Amino acid sequence: MHISTIYMRMTLWSSLLIASSLSIVFEAQQVLQDAASSLADVQHELKIAEIIPTVIDDFAPSLLLNVTWPSDEPAELGNTINPKLLQKMPSLQLFDPLTSSSPVPASDMQYTVALTDPDAPSRDDPEWSEICHWIATNIHLTESESPILQKDLTEVMEWKPPGPPPKTGKHRYVFLAFAPANGTTDELNLSKPSDRQHWGTGEERHGVRQWADENGLVPVAANFIYSQNKKQ
Ligand SMILES: *[C@@H]1O[C@H](CO)[C@@H](O)[C@H](O)[C@H]1NC(C)=O
Numbered sequence: 001m002h003i004s005t006i007y008m009r010m011t012l013w014s015s016l017l018i019a020s021s022l023s024i025v026f027e028a029q030q031v032l033q034d035a036a037s038s039l040a041d042v043q044h045e046l047k048i049a050e051i052i053p054t055v056i057d058d059f060a061p062s063l064l065l066n067v068t069w070p071s072d073e074p075a076e077l078g079n080t081i082n083p084k085l086l087q088k089m090p091s092l093q094l095f096d097p098l099t100s101s102s103p104v105p106a107s108d109m110q111y112t113v114a115l116t117d118p119d120a121p122s123r124d125d126p127e128w129s130e131i132c133h134w135i136a137t138n139i140h141l142t143e144s145e146s147p148i149l150q151k152d153l154t155e156v157m158e159w160k161p162p163g164p165p166p167k168t169g170k171h172r173y174v175f176l177a178f179a180p181a182n183g184t185t186d187e188l189n190l191s192k193p194s195d196r197q198h199w200g201t202g203e204e205r206h207g208v209r210q211w212a213d214e215n216g217l218v219p220v221a222a223n224f225i226y227s228q229n230k231k232q
């Protein structure tokens with residue numbers, strides 16, 4: 001074979017090699033960008049719905065929280081769902097969008113998910129707010145598409161389905177996922193609010209933020225829906 005043919009082949013091979021490794025790099029970059037933008041979307045939607053700062057202080061989500069009811073209705077950052085379809089406890093997926101596509105050793109940290117209603121009895125007059133609907137703990141990161149099994153959850157506050165009263169407009173139902181602020185992988189001993197109304201604080205517009213502070217928890221993910229009584 002002529003020397004220049006060999007040379008040409010080598011050049012061809014190396015450019016193919018470079019091209020394919022570049023495309024891997026671009027793909028990886030795309031995955032990172034998509035993950036970053038979906039996390040930024042969560043923060044953005046929380047601000048638009050005034051969940052930040054009414055319910056929780058500003059934070060940058062680091063995980064995604066998917067919530068799906070047995071009726072197949074998902075929470076999608078502010079979609080509206082009929083209360084009839086929200087009666088049963090939903091299933092959860094809590095995952096890191098940067099690593100969820102490849103099997104990674106799950107963090108041993110124990111996460112906690114809470115559901116709060118800051119709009120009780122209505123968003124204009126939230127004198128009963130917040131209402132504690134649910135606190136579930138013993139949650140670990142989802143490695144694949146599979147949901148966290150309900151039998152593995154520990155309920156600190158039992159599931160109470162959303163029940164917006166007649167003529168009170170749309171309520172925001174806010175799911176927040178928390179991690180221990182000190183990053184401990186020890187089992188958590190969380191306090192149970194003494195009441196659902198005001199999360200037992202006795203103070204209007206108090207709730208999940210105060211409870212999380214007291215328990216050394218910081219928010220890492222969120223999702224929310226709107227729901228209203230059919231009588232308006
Ligand atoms: C989480 O929910 C979003 C929006 O509903 C969906 O596109 C995505 O596939 C879900 N992720 C997983 C891991 O199920």
Ligand SMILES: *[C@@H]1O[C@H](CO)[C@@H](O)[C@H](O)[C@H]1NC(C)=O
Pocket residue numbers: 189191
């Ligand atoms: C958990 O906390 C409660 C009070 O907040 C306490 O009575 C109990 O002993 C604690 N349990 C453990 C295992 O630390």
Ligand SMILES: *[C@@H]1O[C@H](CO)[C@@H](O)[C@H](O)[C@H]1NC(C)=O
Pocket residue numbers: 180181182183184188189215216217
């Ligand atoms: C970490 O925080 C948890 C929850 O507030 C607390 O129970 C635990 O004692 C803390 N652990 C350390 C090592 O500070």
